Amino acid sequence: MTLVAGVDSSTQGTKVVVRRTDTGALVRQGRAAHPEGTEIDPRHWWTALLGTVEGGLLDGVSAIGVGAQQHGMVALDADGHVVRPALLWNDTRSAGAAADLVGELGGAKAWADAVGTVPVASLTVSKLRWLAEHEPGNSRRVDRVLLPHDWLTWRLTGGGEAVTDRGDASGTGYFAPGRGEYCRDLLRLAFGREVGTPRVAAPFEALPGAAVPGLPPIDVVSAGTGDNMAAALGLDLRPGDVVVSLGTSGTAFAATDTPTADPSGQVAGFADATGNFLPLVCTLNAARALSAGAGMLGVALEEFDALARSAPAGAAGLTFLPYLDGERTPNLPDATGRIDGMTRANLSPENIARAVVEGMLCGLADAVDALAAQGVPVGRILLIGGGARSRAVREIAPQVFGRTVTVPEPGEYVADGAAWQAARALTQAPPAWEPRPATDHAADPVPEVRERYAAAREAMRSASA
Numbered sequence: 001m002t003l004v005a006g007v008d009s010s011t012q013g014t015k016v017v018v019r020r021t022d023t024g025a026l027v028r029q030g031r032a033a034h035p036e037g038t039e040i041d042p043r044h045w046w047t048a049l050l051g052t053v054e055g056g057l058l059d060g061v062s063a064i065g066v067g068a069q070q071h072g073m074v075a076l077d078a079d080g081h082v083v084r085p086a087l088l089w090n091d092t093r094s095a096g097a098a099a100d101l102v103g104e105l106g107g108a109k110a111w112a113d114a115v116g117t118v119p120v121a122s123l124t125v126s127k128l129r130w131l132a133e134h135e136p137g138n139s140r141r142v143d144r145v146l147l148p149h150d151w152l153t154w155r156l157t158g159g160g161e162a163v164t165d166r167g168d169a170s171g172t173g174y175f176a177p178g179r180g181e182y183c184r185d186l187l188r189l190a191f192g193r194e195v196g197t198p199r200v201a202a203p204f205e206a207l208p209g210a211a212v213p214g215l216p217p218i219d220v221v222s223a224g225t226g227d228n229m230a231a232a233l234g235l236d237l238r239p240g241d242v243v244v245s246l247g248t249s250g251t252a253f254a255a256t257d258t259p260t261a262d263p264s265g266q267v268a269g270f271a272d273a274t275g276n277f278l279p280l281v282c283t284l285n286a287a288r289a290l291s292a293g294a295g296m297l298g299v300a301l302e303e304f305d306a307l308a309r310s311a312p313a314g315a316a317g318l319t320f321l322p323y324l325d326g327e328r329t330p331n332l333p334d335a336t337g338r339i340d341g342m343t344r345a346n347l348s349p350e351n352i353a354r355a356v357v358e359g360m361l362c363g364l365a366d367a368v369d370a371l372a373a374q375g376v377p378v379g380r381i382l383l384i385g386g387g388a389r390s391r392a393v394r395e396i397a398p399q400v401f402g403r404t405v406t407v408p409e410p411g412e413y414v415a416d417g418a419a420w421q422a423a424r425a426l427t428q429a430p431p432a433w434e435p436r437p438a439t440d441h442a443a444d445p446v447p448e449v450r451e452r453y454a455a456a457r458e459a460m461r462s463a464s465a
Ligand SMILES: Nc1ncnc2c1ncn2[C@@H]1O[C@H](COP(=O)(O)OP(=O)(O)O)[C@@H](O)[C@H]1O
Pocket: 010, 011, 012, 013, 246, 247, 248, 249, 287, 288, 290, 291, 301, 384, 385, 386, 387, 389, 390, 391
């Protein structure tokens, strides 16, 4: 029996699954947490990976692939040492740099036309500009820049040639998904000089494994990809499927065969890991808005869920803007959260819990609308990620989205997609793994919830303009 492994190195932790290459059956899995923070030394990701697999998790594994949080800036010096802690996708200090870059190229449309995506703080290109402006000493030492999955893949292949894939590369802001090429002019515009970038592997390319201390020998390492691209591989997507992922980030994305270029900046025109495209909208506030709400009410997630479910739809008039960590979509990096509509009659833990769930979901419903506005067909909505484990979220989502929501059985779809990619690289044929069971959740739409959210969102946008 041949085995493959998939790694999800996400914001909050590392998860590893080991599956049979032929059937995809789950054989083993493990996880480890990452430290908190929006900048992190990449060595913590490696330590978490080694910690996850110690005790034989990878024994007998023939191929491995990595899906990881997108956009993080891993700057290396000429000796391959990390120059400074990686700035992560959810670090908003580069918001000013992003705005400057947009202006310097002639506006949002120029960026959308060049790379499919308008820079915001999350993108690597904005982080490079911030580094050049704020840390000249570190900047001078930068020899090349990798993404989190590139760096982990580089370590797994023994530290030789660094490789990325077109999916993750498309989140840098200096790679054109349509042409499949780096835009060196944009890299120079951002950083002020040339800087090395990893080779872009072909989809499903097999890289040779290497002897790596702490790991058993593994023959093949796949090219890996960004975590959202990996999740797309791990789900049995059909035309018209839109995935809504409620992890640390909230994302809505779909697999398409044509690229998008949204000058409003809401939809990022990413590539996927197969040679196609992955238009995606990302919010900074998803599952952690729920845990923050639970923390504020002094209850565990299960009780928070029960509170939210016991309140009426619409939370008796409370409206929550979930921008607790600033926000990326809408682009309000300095925003804070807000609860509107409080009265002596409606201010209860139940209504607050419900408003938090509804507000978080409204951000993702806007994300689905933004995809539709770019011509992405919206048929099924597939709800995944840690937040989809919440019963309240599963029940309230169809009310907010105004349509049936399909919830695949709880699982690690990013790690699964990375394992599928590893199996494909190993066998050089698409593995025919059983699709995972899913449950449909239907409810009557409650349009008032989104109407109130939209009014509060626009009021905040106007106030910050
Ligand atoms: N039952 C639940 N209710 C609400 N949130 C949950 C539940 N289970 C997990 N989560 C949240 O999901 C998040 C982790 O989801 P995950 O998709 O693994 O994120 P990431 O990939 O960004 O690490 C955590 O913030 C956790 O609190």
